[in-house]
Amino acid sequence: MEDWSARQYLKFEDERTRPPRDLLARIPLERPRLVVDLGCGPGNSTELLVARYPQAQVIGLDSSPDMLRKARERLPQHQFVEGDITAWSPAAGTDLLFSNAVMQWLPNHAAVLRRLMEALEPGAALAVQMPDNTREPALVFQGEVGRSGPWADHPEIKAASRDDLPPVEAYYDLLRPVASHIDIWHTMYNHVMASPQAIVEWFKGSSLQPFLSPLDAPAREKFLAAYAEKIAAAYKPRVDGKVLLKFPRLFIVAVR
Amino acid sequence: MEDWSARQYLKFEDERTRPPRDLLARIPLERPRLVVDLGCGPGNSTELLVARYPQAQVIGLDSSPDMLRKARERLPQHQFVEGDITAWSPAAGTDLLFSNAVMQWLPNHAAVLRRLMEALEPGAALAVQMPDNTREPALVFQGEVGRSGPWADHPEIKAASRDDLPPVEAYYDLLRPVASHIDIWHTMYNHVMASPQAIVEWFKGSSLQPFLSPLDAPAREKFLAAYAEKIAAAYKPRVDGKVLLKFPRLFIVAVR
Numbered sequence: 001m002e003d004w005s006a007r008q009y010l011k012f013e014d015e016r017t018r019p020p021r022d023l024l025a026r027i028p029l030e031r032p033r034l035v036v037d038l039g040c041g042p043g044n045s046t047e048l049l050v051a052r053y054p055q056a057q058v059i060g061l062d063s064s065p066d067m068l069r070k071a072r073e074r075l076p077q078h079q080f081v082e083g084d085i086t087a088w089s090p091a092a093g094t095d096l097l098f099s100n101a102v103m104q105w106l107p108n109h110a111a112v113l114r115r116l117m118e119a120l121e122p123g124a125a126l127a128v129q130m131p132d133n134t135r136e137p138a139l140v141f142q143g144e145v146g147r148s149g150p151w152a153d154h155p156e157i158k159a160a161s162r163d164d165l166p167p168v169e170a171y172y173d174l175l176r177p178v179a180s181h182i183d184i185w186h187t188m189y190n191h192v193m194a195s196p197q198a199i200v201e202w203f204k205g206s207s208l209q210p211f212l213s214p215l216d217a218p219a220r221e222k223f224l225a226a227y228a229e230k231i232a233a234a235y236k237p238r239v240d241g242k243v244l245l246k247f248p249r250l251f252i253v254a255v256r
Numbered sequence: 257m258e259d260w261s262a263r264q265y266l267k268f269e270d271e272r273t274r275p276p277r278d279l280l281a282r283i284p285l286e287r288p289r290l291v292v293d294l295g296c297g298p299g300n301s302t303e304l305l306v307a308r309y310p311q312a313q314v315i316g317l318d319s320s321p322d323m324l325r326k327a328r329e330r331l332p333q334h335q336f337v338e339g340d341i342t343a344w345s346p347a348a349g350t351d352l353l354f355s356n357a358v359m360q361w362l363p364n365h366a367a368v369l370r371r372l373m374e375a376l377e378p379g380a381a382l383a384v385q386m387p388d389n390t391r392e393p394a395l396v397f398q399g400e401v402g403r404s405g406p407w408a409d410h411p412e413i414k415a416a417s418r419d420d421l422p423p424v425e426a427y428y429d430l431l432r433p434v435a436s437h438i439d440i441w442h443t444m445y446n447h448v449m450a451s452p453q454a455i456v457e458w459f460k461g462s463s464l465q466p467f468l469s470p471l472d473a474p475a476r477e478k479f480l481a482a483y484a485e486k487i488a489a490a491y492k493p494r495v496d497g498k499v500l501l502k503f504p505r506l507f508i509v510a511v512r
Contacts (some may be wrong), residue, residue: 172446176495186442186444238429238432
């Protein structure tokens, strides 16, 4: 029986770290020297990089001092740098740029990816994962609630919906001229969530942020209640009472 | 520089074995005893299972004596059995049922999956990958050509198009009651093909088979010419002259 190892495996099966692990599994580098985690946040993706490449120098870059403090606590042996990806360039000897669930927030991220690829040395790689879920009900509802409440005219809320990502072909045509190898794919995960409310909680930590941060506490609560109602109507319980959160993500691995 | 290992990696990057490798990577078993490759074909998926689980007894099952002969040549140390999946049941001690790009051909494969899951012991796993590309242009065109030529009334050709797969929710509700853990996802690969004609060649080995096998040689050529014309019109060359073949696939990993 495989009971113990299966249990161990499942215990570490964290829905939020699966995409970066899937991305990492496709990177065709065995012993990179310098690895940079672009938009490292609190260092969870950096931790995966350190585990896969224990011999490498791994650096995390983020624009948030708060995130960097958390990342330094998590990985005190590693260097974390405050910086803006759009103004940053890799140092000589950089073998891997890794960017998990960050690039979609940058204005014109496609041009940023192209510039970063151009700055890499031959054989170095760029590995990117971005949520591509703007057409999913959970994201569409955010825009709908944003447009239909007393907050509808707030300029930050009007600008809070993320644009759709460009199609695969656009990334291919953009990066192929500066890549010796390129692989682009989508994975559509189906996260098993305890309840529709758990979906609300999930997005409070990500794409709901730009809608909620301009609001005061009572307005936030009203926004979340309207959103939760739509979520509960669309994400119906399955046979075991759980709900499935379909979550499409775009992956790019390009070698210079 | 990572040149050598990247080259090695890319050299072994076979588009057709990537889905079973991705499936294998998600199986939460470390040391299964008995592994059965259901619909093993010429043994390429079996070879991946043997490499991942060198200590296991790995058996291949297929209904085609020709495929089994090829599989035995490839893996002479392993056992290959002629049999029909729909009438087959796992022996006691079976820890893993693996099925790559096969189940979609079985009538009512969902019921087969449920029966196989029920027959497994606690902790054993079922791992399945199926193409889910019936709505892709490359597959839609097969049906269109089938309905529009002199062969349109041939009963085998009328029945040659594969039905759409059921939605993720249907597999979840079917298997969840007999699974301690279940993970269902899609990956949409974008295979970089040398030309539109390469897409035709790709499908000649798979979903075009039921359309071509009832035809004589001249009719086959006419069918393929009509199909190739549609493919060339829909799959346009990218910046490097290659074409991208988008290929969605469904993955299921369920633990009893």
